[in-house]
Amino acid sequence: MDFKADAQRMEKIVSLCKRRGFIFQSSEIYGGLSGCWDYGPLGVELKRNLKNYWWHVIVHERDDVVGMDGSILMNRAVWKASGHEDTFTDPMVDCRSCKARLRTDQVIEKKGGRQCPNCGGRDLTEPRPFNLMFKTYVGATEDESSLTYLRPETAQAIFVQFKNILEVSRKKLPFGIAQIGKAFRNEINPRNFTFRSREFEQMELEYFCRAGEGMRLLDYWLWERLKFYENIGISREKLHARKVPDEERAFYSKGTYDIEYDFPFGRQELEGVAYRTDYDLSQHQNASGKSLEYFDEETKQRFVPHVVEPSAGVDRTVLALICEAYSEDEAPDEKGKMEMRIVLRFHPRIAPIKCAVFPLLKNKEPLVTKAKEIVALLRPHMYVFYDETGAIGRRYRRQDEIGTPFGVTVDFETLGEKDAALRDTVTLRERDSMKQERVLVKDLPGILVSRIS
Numbered sequence: 021m022d023f024k025a026d027a028q029r030m031e032k033i034v035s036l037c038k039r040r041g042f043i044f045q046s047s048e049i050y051g052g053l054s055g056c057w058d059y060g061p062l063g064v065e066l067k068r069n070l071k072n073y074w075w076h077v078i079v080h081e082r083d084d085v086v087g088m089d090g091s092i093l094m095n096r097a098v099w100k101a102s103g104h105e106d107t108f109t110d111p112m113v114d115c116r117s118c119k120a121r122l123r124t125d126q127v128i129e130k131k132g133g134r135q136c137p138n139c140g141g142r143d144l145t146e147p148r149p150f151n152l153m154f155k156t157y158v159g160a161t162e163d164e165s166s167l168t169y170l171r172p173e174t175a176q177a178i179f180v181q182f183k184n185i186l187e188v189s190r191k192k193l194p195f196g197i198a199q200i201g202k203a204f205r206n207e208i209n210p211r212n213f214t215f216r217s218r219e220f221e222q223m224e225l226e227y228f229c230r231a232g233e234g235m236r237l238l239d240y241w242l243w244e245r246l247k248f249y250e251n252i253g254i255s256r257e258k259l260h261a262r263k264v265p266d267e268e269r270a271f272y273s274k275g276t277y278d279i280e281y282d283f284p285f286g287r288q289e290l291e292g293v294a295y296r297t298d299y300d301l302s303q304h305q306n307a308s309g310k311s312l313e314y315f316d317e318e319t320k321q322r323f324v325p326h327v328v329e330p331s332a333g334v335d336r337t338v339l340a341l342i343c344e345a346y347s348e349d350e351a352p353d354e355k356g357k358m359e360m361r362i363v364l365r366f367h368p369r370i371a372p373i374k375c376a377v378f379p380l381l382k383n384k385e386p387l388v389t390k391a392k393e394i395v396a397l398l399r400p401h402m403y404v405f406y407d408e409t410g411a412i413g414r415r416y417r418r419q420d421e422i423g424t425p426f427g428v429t430v431d432f433e434t435l436g437e438k439d440a441a442l443r444d445t446v447t448l449r450e451r452d453s454m455k456q457e458r459v460l461v462k463d464l465p466g467i468l469v470s471r472i473s
């Protein structure tokens with residue numbers, strides 16, 4: 021591993037994200053807010069495409085999964101029963117010299133004792149638990165009775181709505197409930213750009229099953245999820261399924277995998293796939309006094325279902341997509357001289373803009389009119405972008421840099437001025453190979469739709 025090259029690569033990615041409007045620091049004009057990020061015009065498209073594809077694959081393409089959208093604020097009793105109020109903590113250490121607040125695993129262990137990674141100081145407090153949930157108050161009074169938390173995961177809303185959803189959807193085991201939404205954790209040290217944030221989004225599926233099916237479904241969902249990442253353009257070589265060892269696993273889990281990705285800053289978790297047994301539903305059943313049992317019509321038995329949970333981070337996946345897509349190669353400039361090209365090689369399925377349309381010259385009215393007609397033709401099918409400013413090579417380069425997979429150029433052939441046989445044809449350029457083909461305007465929607473889906 022070349023640490024210097026990887027650090028430089030990450031710097032370039034962060035700078036591109038800002039320069040082209042993928043990701044900005046939250047509240048930037050006030051100096052930012054640590055661990056919080058805003059997605060700009062391109063970032064929001066990328067994020068939306070990812071979430072829509074996840075929803076499509078997990079909910080719409082299956083008979084055995086339904087969706088829900090729970091509230092961020094929930095009764096505090098939920099967090100007591102789930103165990104978050106007592107145990108959702110990171111051990112934390114303070115450095116008395118530089119006042120840095122550190123996660124215990126960041127402290128440098130040396131022969132002479134523990135050392136602060138910030139200032140090298142050795143005057144450190146003993147580790148103590150720090151709860152990662154953000155507190156808030158519901159209503160006008162600010163006391164214990166109105167205290168609750170911003171949810172640190174979306175999963176609990178699924179567990180507490182299990183019975184309602186079972187009744188309305190009339191699903192039989194095994195079946196799942198899916199949700200995408202915001203989660204909040206007061207991380208001690210947010211870092212690596214958006215990787216560890218304080219506000220982020222999760223895509224979670226709780227797949228309920230019988231006790232005997234848990235281990236098989238754990239493996240099933242691991243492979244489904246690996247396939248998903250490959251289908252959005254993440255290379256299999258950079259994905260790793262790590263079996264979480266017994267001593268690291270939550271006590272109630274019978275098996276957990278971390279799906280990890282080789283980021284430029286190291287191999288890190290993208291998603292957890294965990295067999296959580298009947299722990300969650302049992303906890304809520306016991307605490308609420310309401311039955312969360314399933315009645316099996318065939319065996320006439322009642323029992324609390326078990327659950328397998330694939331839980332993915334939207335922001336981490338977006339970051340992995342950008343890291344995976346970033347590349348530098350060479351392309352000819354206007355005079356045919358080779359120059360460096362930055363290109364985001366997004367899979368067309370998740371690219372923010374699918375196709376850019378260019379009139380060859382902006383001061384030739386028939387070219388502009390035709391290009392705008394093509395934009396109108398494509399718009400019902402995909403997100404398109406019209407650009408008439410600058411030399412055509414520059415315009416291609418601008419789109420390469422944001423990962424637009426296709427470019428359509430309207431030229432004099434399109435108008436039939438040089439050869440009547442070429443009337444109503446355009447050049448279609450592919451981003452990665454830079455190859456151009458001549459296609460009929462009327463065929464464009466069909467060709468592009470088949471290549472982006």
Ligand code: GAP
Nearest residue numbers: 173175215216217220290291292331332333336
């Ligand atoms: N319901 C289970 C659960 O929340 P988790 O491993 O704590 O499990 C699941 O979180 C996923 O959420 C992680 O794999 C990661 O992708 C994402 N995630 C967790 N904490 C995050 C953070 N501080 N910033 C960004 N993403 C985070």
